[in-house]
Amino acid sequence: MPLPPLRAQRLRLTARQRAERALERVAALPPLQLGRIFTALDPERILAAADAADARRAEGEALPLHGLTVSIKDLFDEAGEITGAGSVELLSGVPAVADAEVVRRLKAAGAVPFGRTTMSEFAYSGVGLNPHYGTCGNSRDPRRVPGGSTSGGAVGAALGLVEVALGSDTGGSVRVPAALNGLAGFKPSQAAVPLDGVFPLAGSYDSIGPLAGDIETCAEVHAVLSGTLGRVDREAGVRGLRIGLLGGFLLDGLDAAVAADFEAALGRLARAGAELLPAEARFLEAAGRCNRAIVASEAHAIHAGRMAALETSGDPRVLGRLRVAETLDRAEVEEACRLRAEAQGAWARLAAGFDLLVAPTVPCVAPLIHDVARDFDRLNALVLRNTSAINFADGCAATLPMQAAGALPTGLMVCAANGADWACLDAAARIALLVCPAEGHCATAM
Numbered sequence: 001m002p003l004p005p006l007r008a009q010r011l012r013l014t015a016r017q018r019a020e021r022a023l024e025r026v027a028a029l030p031p032l033q034l035g036r037i038f039t040a041l042d043p044e045r046i047l048a049a050a051d052a053a054d055a056r057r058a059e060g061e062a063l064p065l066h067g068l069t070v071s072i073k074d075l076f077d078e079a080g081e082i083t084g085a086g087s088v089e090l091l092s093g094v095p096a097v098a099d100a101e102v103v104r105r106l107k108a109a110g111a112v113p114f115g116r117t118t119m120s121e122f123a124y125s126g127v128g129l130n131p132h133y134g135t136c137g138n139s140r141d142p143r144r145v146p147g148g149s150t151s152g153g154a155v156g157a158a159l160g161l162v163e164v165a166l167g168s169d170t171g172g173s174v175r176v177p178a179a180l181n182g183l184a185g186f187k188p189s190q191a192a193v194p195l196d197g198v199f200p201l202a203g204s205y206d207s208i209g210p211l212a213g214d215i216e217t218c219a220e221v222h223a224v225l226s227g228t229l230g231r232v233d234r235e236a237g238v239r240g241l242r243i244g245l246l247g248g249f250l251l252d253g254l255d256a257a258v259a260a261d262f263e264a265a266l267g268r269l270a271r272a273g274a275e276l277l278p279a280e281a282r283f284l285e286a287a288g289r290c291n292r293a294i295v296a297s298e299a300h301a302i303h304a305g306r307m308a309a310l311e312t313s314g315d316p317r318v319l320g321r322l323r324v325a326e327t328l329d330r331a332e333v334e335e336a337c338r339l340r341a342e343a344q345g346a347w348a349r350l351a352a353g354f355d356l357l358v359a360p361t362v363p364c365v366a367p368l369i370h371d372v373a374r375d376f377d378r379l380n381a382l383v384l385r386n387t388s389a390i391n392f393a394d395g396c397a398a399t400l401p402m403q404a405a406g407a408l409p410t411g412l413m414v415c416a417a418n419g420a421d422w423a424c425l426d427a428a429a430r431i432a433l434l435v436c437p438a439e440g441h442c443a444t445a446m
Helices: 005-012 015-027 031-037 043-058 101-108 151-158 175-180 215-226 256-271 282-313 316-327 330-351 369-374 376-393 421-435
Strands: 038-040 069-073 112-117 164-169 184-187 207-212 242-246 275-279 356-360 396-401 411-416
Touching (some): 015 112, 031 151, 038 151, 069 151, 101 112, 101 215, 112 151, 151 164, 164 215, 184 421, 207 215, 215 396, 256 275, 256 356, 256 411, 282 330, 282 376, 330 376, 369 376, 376 396, 396 421, 411 421
Parallel strands (some): 069 112
Antiparallel strands (some): 164 207, 184 207, 356 411
8 A cells, every 4th residue: 555645755754854855945935925824933943853853763763753844833832932822912921941742742753843833813713814923825825814723834734844734723723724725634532632731722622633735644643642543544445434414504605616526525435335324413503602602701711811911912803702701691601511511412422323424624715815804703703613513512523625626725524423533534534535536635745
C-alpha cells in the first residue's frame, strides 16, 4: 500500500532539510501576507528544533513525527513566547515558562514547531477576521475569508508552508478553516486531548486537533496529542459501511457548489457499496441557541476583568459576542446546559446505529471578506452552524475536501460518537478518495 505523500517524504529527508525547504517557501512570501499568517516566526529556533530531532533519531530514538513541521496557533503556550490568543490585549503579559502539554507531546515525538499563527481574537469567530494582524486571505482566493478561528494555521498549511497546523475547535475552529482551504481536519472528543497550557474560549467545549493535507496525517498527529494508539486503513474500502445522512437544518440553504459536491460525494459512496441511511437528529436544532448561551457565559467569565480594556483594544465583533453573556440570566444558561446534556445522550444513541454520520462541513464556500465585514453576525453563524452542532453533542468529527478540481473548497463532515475518535478517523480515511477524487488526498505540495 503506497504511503500518503507527507509520510513518504519523512522517510527520505532529514528534519533539517524539511525545515530549510519550508523556510525557503516562507521567504518567498510578501512580508504583508506573511505577517497575516504568523504572529511570530523564528528561523533559528525552528532549525535548532529540527537539528535536535535529527540528533535524537541518529541515536536510535523512535520518533513517530520525526521532522513534521507543525505551526502552533497563538493560544498554545510555548516556553519563552507570549501567548497572545490573537489579541493585542494579552501582549503585555509575561512569556510562558513551559510548553502546553500538546506542544510538549509534539516535540517529544520529533515534530518541529514552526511559528505561531494568527487567529480570530480569543478564538471567538468562525470566519477568521482579525483587525490587529490583518486578515489573511483564503489560500484559494485571497478576497475570501480563511475561516476561523485557526485562520493562519489553515492558510499556512494549504499554501505548503507547514505540513500540519495545530488548532483548537470550540464550535468548528479546526473544521471550518480546513474545509474552506481544501484541507483535512479532525476535532476529537472534547476530553480526548489535554488542555493544559491552552488559552481557553469555553472550557466545556474546547478541543484540540490538527489540520493537514490528508486525514492519515491528522490521525498520526492525533495519536501523539491524545496518547492513544489506533489504526486507519484507506485501502479497506467502503462496501457495507452504514452511513447516516444528517438532514434537517444542517442541509438548509446550502450554496449550489456545496449541494452539488455533497450529492456527488454521496453518489460515489453509494456506487462503491456504502449503505446510505437517513439519520434523524432533531435534538441538534437546539445547538445554536444553547451554544450561544453556554459559550458566551463561559467566555465572559474568563474575560470579565479585561472587558473595559477591550472596549478600546479589542475586536468589536468579538466584544459584541462576549457581551451576549450580560443579556442572559442564570436560568437561561442552566436550561441550555440541560438541553446539551440531553443532546449528548441522544447523539450517543443515534451514532451507535451507524459506522459514521455525514453532513456538509460548512453550508457555503468561503464568503468574501467585504461581505463578512458588512454582515458579520449572519455569516459567522452560518459558517459555524453545522460544525457547532457536533460540539453541542460532544461528538468527534473530521472534515474531508469534496470539491471538484479547481473549484472553491467545500468539505464533508464525518461524525461519530463521543469516544469513537479512532473509528471516526478510520471511516474518514476509508472514504477520503471517493469524497475528493479530483484532488486525491488534497495534500499540500511539500
